[in-house]
Amino acid sequence: MAKKKSILDLMRMKKEGEQVAWITAYDFPTASFAEQAGMDMILVGDSLGMVVLGYKGTIPVTMEDCISHCQAVRRGAPNTWIIGDMPFGSYQVNDQQAVENAVRFLKEADVDCIKLEGGERVKSRIRAITDAGIPVMGHIGLTPQSSGQLGGFKAQGRHVNSARALIKDALEVQEAGAFSLLVEAVPPEVTAFIAKKLDIPVYSIGAGACDGQLLISGDMLGKFQAFTPKFVKKYANVAEIEVNAFKEYINEVKNGQFPTDDHVYHVLESMDEFEKLFKEFE
Ligand code: KIV
Numbered sequence: 001m002a003k004k005k006s007i008l009d010l011m012r013m014k015k016e017g018e019q020v021a022w023i024t025a026y027d028f029p030t031a032s033f034a035e036q037a038g039m040d041m042i043l044v045g046d047s048l049g050m051v052v053l054g055y056k057g058t059i060p061v062t063m064e065d066c067i068s069h070c071q072a073v074r075r076g077a078p079n080t081w082i083i084g085d086m087p088f089g090s091y092q093v094n095d096q097q098a099v100e101n102a103v104r105f106l107k108e109a110d111v112d113c114i115k116l117e118g119g120e121r122v123k124s125r126i127r128a129i130t131d132a133g134i135p136v137m138g139h140i141g142l143t144p145q146s147s148g149q150l151g152g153f154k155a156q157g158r159h160v161n162s163a164r165a166l167i168k169d170a171l172e173v174q175e176a177g178a179f180s181l182l183v184e185a186v187p188p189e190v191t192a193f194i195a196k197k198l199d200i201p202v203y204s205i206g207a208g209a210c211d212g213q214l215l216i217s218g219d220m221l222g223k224f225q226a227f228t229p230k231f232v233k234k235y236a237n238v239a240e241i242e243v244n245a246f247k248e249y250i251n252e253v254k255n256g257q258f259p260t261d262d263h264v265y266h267v268l269e270s271m272d273e274f275e276k277l278f279k280e281f282e
Contacts, residue, residue, distance in 0.1 A: 020212025119169020206231030
């Protein structure tokens with residue numbers, strides 16, 4: 001079994017040009033499969049609101065939801081670097097609220113670090129959480145919690161002015177003490193520049209090549225059916241496999257093909273004894 005990554009490993013990997021592969025997971029089995037496959041890191045994203053809980057966006061997700069799913073993921077992947085995603089409303093009020101909730105992630109769910117969305121505007125939050133001894137991953141570009149402000153789930157930094165703002169945000173996140181940065185839905189040219197400019201590892205979801213790649217497990221496994229962003233590569237169609245398996249099961253139950261003798265526990269005493277027992281109730 002591979003050794004759990006540390007911040008030092010992630011820094012070394014950036015220096016040596018070794019890519020980091022990571023996904024989101026929200027439950028025990030997915031986390032366990034990811035660890036068995038040798039995933040470098042797992043994000044318990046607040047995307048769980050859409051992928052697992054069936055909300056239209058991430059806004060309704062609570063700290064309790066995140067903690068509970070992080071706990072399940074930790075049980076499934078005890079030897080993997082796990083990132084807890086701070087949900088909307090858990091760090092927006094002030095630095096103290098942000099530190100208190102970040103502490104909950106570590107104490108109650110045993111994650112290795114937290115992630116929060118935003119650049120310059122969350123600088124003091126990143127600094128406060130880092131000062132409390134908790135590693136922070138930044139997240140800029142398309143930030144789903146503020147997709148309303150961004151005009152929807154839209155790629156960011158495609159024009160010079162917005163790219164300039166993103167580059168400044170990236171520098172502010174590093175300056176505030178984040179150990180790494182996730183860039184979402186940004187042109188690869190801009191991401192590559194940011195990754196080169198920053199000393200900390202820069203990871204991409206839909207933002208081209210840099211120090212590593214993240215995909216949402218529901219997207220890459222073909223389980224999330226509401227929409228598929230352009231940047232997703234589907235490595236499986238689990239929805240099709242599940243629907244077909246359920247259909248086959250329904251058919252077999254209705255036709256009496258399931259269960260067979262292989263799927264039952266037979267009695268351990270003579271049937272004569274059981275006939276007597278049944279008679280007692282007639
Ligand atoms: O919640 C999440 O899964 C995320 C990704 C969209 C990056 O933050």
